[in-house]
Amino acid sequence: MRRAGSNSAFSLTLLGLGYLFLYVPILSLVVYSFNESRLVTVWGGFSTKWYRELFADRQLMDAAWVSLQVAFNTAWSAVILGTLAAMLLVRFRRFRGKTLFGAMITAPLVMPEVITGLSLLLLFVHIGDLLGTPIMRGMGTIWIAHTTFATAFVTVVVASRLTEMDRSLEEAAMDLGANRVKVFFVITLPLILPALAAGWLLAFTLSLDDLVIASFVSGPASTTLPMKVFSSVRMGVSPKINALATIWIVAVSLAAIFAWRVMARGERRRRAQQRGKR
Amino acid sequence: MTVAFARRLRARLPGARWLVIALPFLWMLLFFAVPFAIVLKISFADAQIAMPPYSELLTRTEHGITISLNFRNYLYMVQDSLYVSAYLGSLKIAIIATFLCLLIGYPMAYAISRLEPAARNVALLLVILPSWTAFLIRIYAWIGILKNNGLLNNFLQWAGLIGEPLQLLHTPIAVYVGVVYTYLPFMILPLYANLVRLDPRLEEAAFDLGARPWQVFLRITLPRTVAGIVAGSMLVMIPVIGEFVIPELLGGPDTLMIGKVLWEEFFNNRDWPVASAVAIIMLLLLVIPITIFHNYQSRELEKELA
Structure with missing residues (x-):
């Protein structure tokens, strides 16, 4: 019998599928930013040339x-x-x-x-x-x-x-x-x-x-x-945009990890305070 | 005597309290409320080839001041089927997309609220993270996936499920995918905030009394999350009605949405008065949902205060 307040395998599966939906598009952007081919969806080998072209684009x-x-x-x-x-x-x-x-x-x-x-x-x-x-x-x-x-x-x-x-x-x-x-x-x-x-x-x-x-x-x-x-x-579409997207994603992830650590520290401190009060 | 006078003087002077009120208040008044009055005014003007490209409502003649209100822009809205079908199209897409967000978002919010407390923050962060990566870039990602020779069609052909590539990009399906993908976090967050506050003992009691899981969900959990459902739905529906980028990039020429019509009236036809009239009608449609959302938001604040 299922305990109230916990997850069944079914609801965890739905959660996993939700995350898949959220992250597959982002991962596809990152992967194809390292693609040699100009065609965004055909794999032509690993390359970083789109990053070079991105930084060379003055506008x-x-x-x-x-x-x-x-x-x-x-x-x-x-x-x-x-x-x-x-x-x-x-x-x-x-x-x-x-x-x-x-x-x-x-x-x-x-x-x-x-x-x-x-x-x-x-x-x-x-x-x-x-x-x-x-x-x-x-x-x-x-x-x-x-x-x-x-x-x-x-x-x-x-x-x-x-x-x-x-x-x-x-x-x-x-x-x-x-x-x-x-x-x-x-x-x-x-x-x-x-x-x-x-x-x-x-x-x-x-x-x-x-x-x-x-x-x-x-x-x-x-x-x-x-x-x-x-x-x-x-x-x-242009692979240059993929390269830009990848840089953006890396920056945001770093900021998110930083924010998460600040949050976690605040949470710990708050709990310690509450314990101290008792 | 002088002390009392100084105290009275200080009470009269605008202090810190006054400054705290005035600065954000005046900012929002000037840059958020006043502009709507100007939009309303210009929606009654004539388009002109000039800079700015509209006529003045008030003109000073030798007989005094004459006011010329022009209702033609609003007549267009009713008579031209383009505007009517664009409003209806936006409404239809917004309602269906909101429902889809609820269908996907509710189980996710439910599962997250039932994780270990330490895991919840990480799980929530994972939901929000994609919306911190640029919105345009996420829409661009879907172009790469939904194209005729895109990832999804390639995959389905490789798996032998289809022979010919499916036309997905520039169809309503692509618009729905884009909207649901973009607005899903806005549905999950208020639902989660609601679900996590539920008392698990209620569900436990229902289970102990022999209720089946779906009965517990329908009769205990769902009725207690109506506030979250309403808030999430408003957070999704209202901005989607005015959405421009998603129908422009993922939709086809037949995807009529009112935000796109406003954009085209303004940027392509340079008809500022008609664009203003479109905006005013859109605002009138949104007044009720925005009021519902505002009431929810202030109740939330008060609930935390209590």
Whole structure:
């Protein structure tokens, strides 16, 4: 007889098949990036020539540089705004407009990108009209657009950390006479640091990944990496894209392992704290 | 006297509290809420060959200010069958894809929630990891798999299951595969969050009372995960309705989706007012699901607070 709360062989098989579905496409990309043949699906022997061609592609490298800069700036601004927004939602009891603010923070999580992109572009054109000079569209406008939707994601991550956090430390510091600002920097911030790191990485990858919104708000001088990849994929498949994908996958996996270790360490520390309390 | 005055002055000055409220609030107001008002405004304008390519609603003449609202863009939406079938096409693809995500995602979330606590984090990380690799690149991977001479057709021919390659790429099947592949993690995460909180003793009690596994699932587990199912479904369905990249790269010319129509009106026809009208109608369709999702999200936060 089956024990409740454990897995049957059947449900483990379904889980395994699910992972197969998730990982076969990614593995196929990696394998064929080392393919000698130009035909992406015919094996012609091992080769690293597509990596050399990738790094020799000036336009692609320029686009990658633009994307990295935007993603880096977005990550910082989204973490700052998202942390403030999370404090606002979780720690502030009530203020006029809190409902509106909650709606403005959750809507970007699901809003179709074409709508966000179009509306932001129209905003920039409009502001240009009001100022009398058109706003230069480029890295700045992409940064604003990315910060706006990435902030929503960071807020959710930080808010859920804030709600599960033990508040007694904050209260103790407050009782001892520290003001709110000091309590935040000395007590709260170190405790939610793992969530901020996770939010930073999330904002960075969201920005690096975005094609649709950037296409609306970018100018002629700033092509991001996804925009470049999109136009070359529309032309047809190229093993260079496989090489790019492989580099990306390796970078993401390293970041994931790092994040997992930080998480595991935090978990251990939390358990130790709980044991200490008993 | 002076101390009291200083205290009163400090209470009046915008302090840290005010700054914390103002900065994110104003940012989201300016860059998220206000733009929708502008989209609404431009959806009533005429297209013009100018920069920006639309007419002004308010014009100052010698008789004062005249307002010209133009409902023609909305008339198009109703009269031209292209828009109607694109909206319906998006809705159909979103609903079927959401159901498929649920069908694949539920058993996965269920199995993960029943792993050893230490293994759960790794299993979840493995679900999220693919969505950290670029979205475009994952869609590109499916082009390589689904092509006529792609991996899947080669494999099926090698296995002797088919003689001729199947046409998979540029069909609705490819769009469904792409959508399910991309949005599956968004279904699994809220389901998992819901499943992992269930009290296993309830199921144990049902088993002890002689219920069969499927009875336990249908009568104990499933009804207690409705919130997770609704949240996951909204997280998948709403963005899929406006999806552009997947139908563009994996679908054929007959795959009509409203996000693609908006893109083409904007970038190919340079008709900003019609693109704005398309966006406004799409938003109206999404108001109800977004409200459902928002209510779930705020309930989740409050549940953790309690």
